[in-house]
Amino acid sequence: MASVTEDLEMQRHGSGSLQQNVQQHRGSLHAFLHTLGLAEYFPNKILTLRSLQEIKKDSLSDKKDDSLQAIPWAFLRKLLMANTKSRTLDCASENEETNDWFSESNIDISPNTLDLIVALYACADSFLQQEMTLKMSMCQFAVPFLLPCGIQNQCTLMLWALRGVLKEWCPHSMSKSKGFVEESVVCAKIPLVSFVRLRNCSLSKSQVINHLLSESQQHHDFFCHRDMKGGCRPRMIANGMVEMCWYLPGGNTAIDIFPEPVAIANLRGDVGAFETQFAFLTQVSKAMFVFLDKFEEREQKMLVSSQQLNSKLFFVVNYQRDTHPDVKSSIQAVMEALKLTKEDIIVKSQNINMAKLTDMICSTIRKSLSEPSPSLDIESMSRIACEFGISVDELTSKASSSAEQAAQNIIKGIGVREIVVYKKNQLPLQGENWKRLAQIEKEECRLQTAGDTKLEDYKAELQQEKKIIQKTQSKYKITSAMSGFINAVTTNDSIERAFFLKWLGYKLDMRSRKCLSSLRHAFKEHCRQKDKESLAKVDQQLLDSSLGLEHYLREMGHIYEASLGSSKRLDELPKVAAELLQEGFPLELLDGDASSIPEKWINDVLMELHRMVGQKSRLLVLTVLGVQSTGKSTLLNTMFGVQFAVSSGRCTRGAYMLLLTVGEDLRTELSCDYILLIDTEGLKSPDLVQLDNSYEHDNQLATFVIGLSDITIINVAMENFTEMKDILQITVHAFLRMKEIGKKPICHFVHQNVAGVSAHNKLMTERQHLLEHLNEMTQIAATMEKKRGISKFTDVLDYDVELNHWYNTSFMVWHSSNGTC
Known part of the structure; x- marks a missing residue:
């Protein structure tokens, strides 16, 4: 040396x-x-x-x-x-x-x-x-x-x-x-x-x-x-x-x-x-x-x-x-x-x-x-x-060059102002028909708008409309953009596929950022004016103008589901999605635009993954819930070194899952072969809070992801106690429903922006107050849900006031006031 x-x-x-x-x-x-x-x-x-x-x-x-x-x-x-x-x-x-x-x-x-x-x-x-x-x-x-x-x-x-x-x-x-x-x-x-x-x-x-x-x-x-x-x-x-x-x-x-x-x-x-x-x-x-x-x-x-x-x-x-x-x-x-x-x-x-x-x-x-x-x-x-x-x-890298060209071919012709038209022409299966289909499936479970119609007749009407939409969906031909996308992701060269997905994500984010900037400015103006109709219109424009990698993967799932009723089945698509999960790419679990799950697609992807890993697929599921823009995606990325999308010009919508392998030396101790991370959109979203159904949307999201999870991390900001109480109320309802089906998940609280490294020792009183609020909200939620014998938060799930709290002086990476990076 x-x-x-x-x-x-x-x-x-x-x-x-x-x-x-x-x-x-x-x-x-x-x-x-x-x-x-x-x-x-x-x-x-x-x-x-x-x-x-x-x-x-x-x-x-x-x-x-x-x-x-x-x-x-x-x-x-x-x-x-x-x-x-x-x-x-x-x-x-x-x-x-x-x-x-x-x-x-x-x-x-x-x-x-x-x-x-x-x-x-x-x-x-x-x-x-x-x-x-x-x-x-x-x-x-x-x-x-x-x-x-x-x-x-x-x-x-x-x-x-x-x-x-x-x-x-x-x-x-x-x-x-x-x-x-x-x-x-x-x-x-x-x-x-x-x-x-x-x-x-x-x-x-x-x-x-x-x-x-x-x-x-x-x-x-x-x-x-x-x-x-x-x-x-x-x-x-x-x-x-x-x-x-x-x-x-x-x-x-x-x-x-x-x-x-x-x-x-x-x-x-x-x-x-x-x-x-x-x-x-x-x-x-x-x-x-x-x-x-x-x-x-x-x-x-x-x-x-x-x-x-x-x-x-x-x-x-x-x-x-x-x-x-x-x-x-x-x-x-x-x-x-x-x-x-x-x-x-x-x-x-x-x-x-x-x-x-x-x-x-x-x-x-x-x-x-x-x-x-x-x-x-x-x-x-x-x-x-x-x-x-x-x-x-x-x-x-030859793989990078060919992948960039493939990505460029897919998005060529998209102008900054033409994203809505492009999505309607090239990604048609996730349009209005899919959103209406999602509403019908929810209504079939709830039957809230039957009116004077008999329930059996109302169910038959919903079933008939559902079949018409599904038949219409199955008649769509694969567009040129999706044909290029499917050809690129079904390649046997995993490196070229990874380059392609990266390139496509970068190019799409670049276009979306330019388009979304002006719309977000307009949304702020309507928020000041408290104009609900205009807010709803701009919010829909934000959804329509957002175009990312998730939209192509979502369309691929719809294409697969549409092919199930035809002679041209595309059985290789779930295998491709399972391979992407194995390679560390997040896959959409809950469609954030329609608030719906493509159940057949997700089921077949996970079954294919089960076969690929030799049926060694015991999962430990971990989810993060919290207010929008408080760093939930970054928290998971930091904890596990993964790559959930952050700062791409738009916040997370829906829920995404990502698979991590557990080493042989820990599988017995953890009783699992893989850890499945679920990243969710934020509760109390400013984009949705002005809308009438925002509270119902948050309740549905929390219930869904908590129901899937073995461990739930509640991400809260210490400086806003009112907001924290709202989130806790939403999650208590969800935990209560889990108890009803016999599930008792583990919950951890991560407190962001806490001053002082000795916070855990000094905030014992605050933790006791939080437990009192949790007990109070549990009693209220139990009354609303008509559940007897539940008076404490610990009656609902495993929770320790000492062991289940984590404090971060500043979880997000430090940024000075002048923006030095």
């Missing part, structure tokens, strides 16, 4: 040819992967997200890592749960129990954090890379933009890995009343500001950037730096990596650091050893800051040669008392060659502290942003990267 470090030290100082440096880096990568026990995953990139989602004893353990080989898995588990401390690597030494602080064997041997990240990206497949990037962004970590040389002897631009990252901001040019901008970071034209260093500059640019992006009262380490645990160890393979993070204004001119969004790039290592990355960054950056102690002749030539590129260069000189006397003359030579002024030189002298330095850099950045030169999006940068010989992850 020592020889590897020496080789990389030579590369860092620019010695040897470029080819030698590349070969040294590859050798170092292989050696490092072998040390971490990851060699089997490289270069085939077979480390997958699905393999990490399996519920095993190791994945539930919080014990200190006892070997280098355990560190990568511990890091990934924490990262997938969006743990902001996941970068803190801690490897226990073999001699730890001796308490001998001075023993050589008691030295922390954890790797450099950046080396670990590069190693995992080198071993991960495209989808795990994408999920790692998303979770790092959620934790406000800088994410890989350019990875160092890998299998193809060239660095790689992570375009595909960045596609899943959405950001929201309010530029000062747009008032808050008009709403925020929400866009994918690869499509947004956000100006890029880059930071690089010459040789071993004694001033840490990562620490400077962290201070620059942080408010004075809320410091955050966006970039790893030498003073962080795991950041001070020598880097072995991360030199040459470019990381990126974003500053996003919140629309408050008093506290926003920059009036517009800014992307920050940071090149690791000596820029003199990575001229390709430097040349690329100078081409795509609005401004570039070069940190240095002094110039050497080689660096002077390199910088002079860069003057024909697009970026504006600024030099941050760490000028101390012991600085070499030739520094002034070398800086003067470069200034003359590049035609720089004194404004282009920022001198960090001993009497300038970090706050003053960051103010000077901020001022320079603002001035650069005010210049009217166009900014590039990352998609455009990827085309420039190819000109510099930089690989692009998205372009190297």
Whole structure:
């Protein structure tokens, strides 16, 4: 391992040819992967997200890592749960129990954090890379933009890995009343500001950037730096990596650091050893800051040669008392060659502290942003990267290219204002006939609108109308869009299918966001006016204008059900849906638009799944209930590292199920083979609360999902007790109905936005008050349901006032008031 470090030290100082440096880096990568026990995953990139989602004893353990080989898995588990401390690597030494602080064997041997990240990206497949990037962004970590040389002897631009990252901001040019901008970071034209260093500059640019992006009262380490645990160890393979993070204004001119969004790039290592990355960054950056102690002749030539590129260069000189006397003359030579002024030189002298330095850099950045030169999006940068010989992850995958084309063919011709027409023409089976059919099936159970008609005659009328609708549904021919969709998802290539579903989801979300923005603004206006008719109309427009991946999967289910009554049965479709569940894709369980379940479709999908797993399909079902937009989907994603849709321009509607495998070492203990997660739409939805049937809708939803569940998590916000009481009343009714059928589920309460880490100990009184309210609501609900002998909440379900409460100081990932992400 020592020889590897020496080789990389030579590369860092620019010695040897470029080819030698590349070969040294590859050798170092292989050696490092072998040390971490990851060699089997490289270069085939077979480390997958699905393999990490399996519920095993190791994945539930919080014990200190006892070997280098355990560190990568511990890091990934924490990262997938969006743990902001996941970068803190801690490897226990073999001699730890001796308490001998001075023993050589008691030295922390954890790797450099950046080396670990590069190693995992080198071993991960495209989808795990994408999920790692998303979770790092959620934790406000800088994410890989350019990875160092890998299998193809060239660095790689992570375009595909960045596609899943959405950001929201309010530029000062747009008032808050008009709403925020929400866009994918690869499509947004956000100006890029880059930071690089010459040789071993004694001033840490990562620490400077962290201070620059942080408010004075809320410091955050966006970039790893030498003073962080795991950041001070020598880097072995991360030199040459470019990381990126974003500053996003919140629309408050008093506290926003920059009036517009800014992307920050940071090149690791000596820029003199990575001229390709430097040349690329100078081409795509609005401004570039070069940190240095002094110039050497080689660096002077390199910088002079860069003057024909697009970026504006600024030099941050760490000028101390012991600085070499030739520094002034070398800086003067470069200034003359590049035609720089004194404004282009920022001198960090001993009497300038970090706050003053960051103010000077901020001022320079603002001035650069005010210049009217166009900014590039990352998609455009990827085309420039190819000109510099930089690989692009998205372009190297044939499966991704063909999948994108298939997705584009399906949605071509959809304009922003044409989604309603498109859905009517291409997804007809989930239209008015399906919604009417759902109403009939509910009415067959309730018989509430029979009027003066005899019940038997009324039932016959409903049955007759139902048959007519079903016959009409069965006559529909498969549209061109659904034909392309079914062909794409029935492919035998599971990787191409996964790429297709990702691409289609991204393209649909992009269109829906643009259309839904104006409708949501109109909905807010009607809410202020309390116009119920207009609210209902706009709410229907919101439903009609929403178009996502779930609509195509829903249509596939309707096509299957319609084929059951014809000679052209499509029996392969449930198998496809079962395979998608096995691969980790959520499947719609309850249609949120019609509030109905395609019973035959869901039953056949689950039966097919039962056969596929060899009839080992014991399930533990877990559901989350709560108010809309309180982070229910994010809670499940964080707990289990899964991918329920969040922040896609629309809230969850209906209910979705997702399957997790339980490891062999836990199946006996948990008495199940799989955990089925159910994500639901929010109760007390602002979109529905203005409508007359919103309370009935919430009751039906709660009863349905609680009836399916073994464990129910009630997600509540501590700051709104009235809202919490409404939710509890809804859920108590549902639990009471479960008792009637002999089911007694387990309930946990997750309290969000609780101040203080000692909340559980200090809020005992509040928990007792909550139990009193629960008992009171249980008595009221029991009276309404005409159930005797029920006086306490614990009569309805298993509940412990101490063990069934969880407190989060801020479950959602921390966001500062200025929107920095």
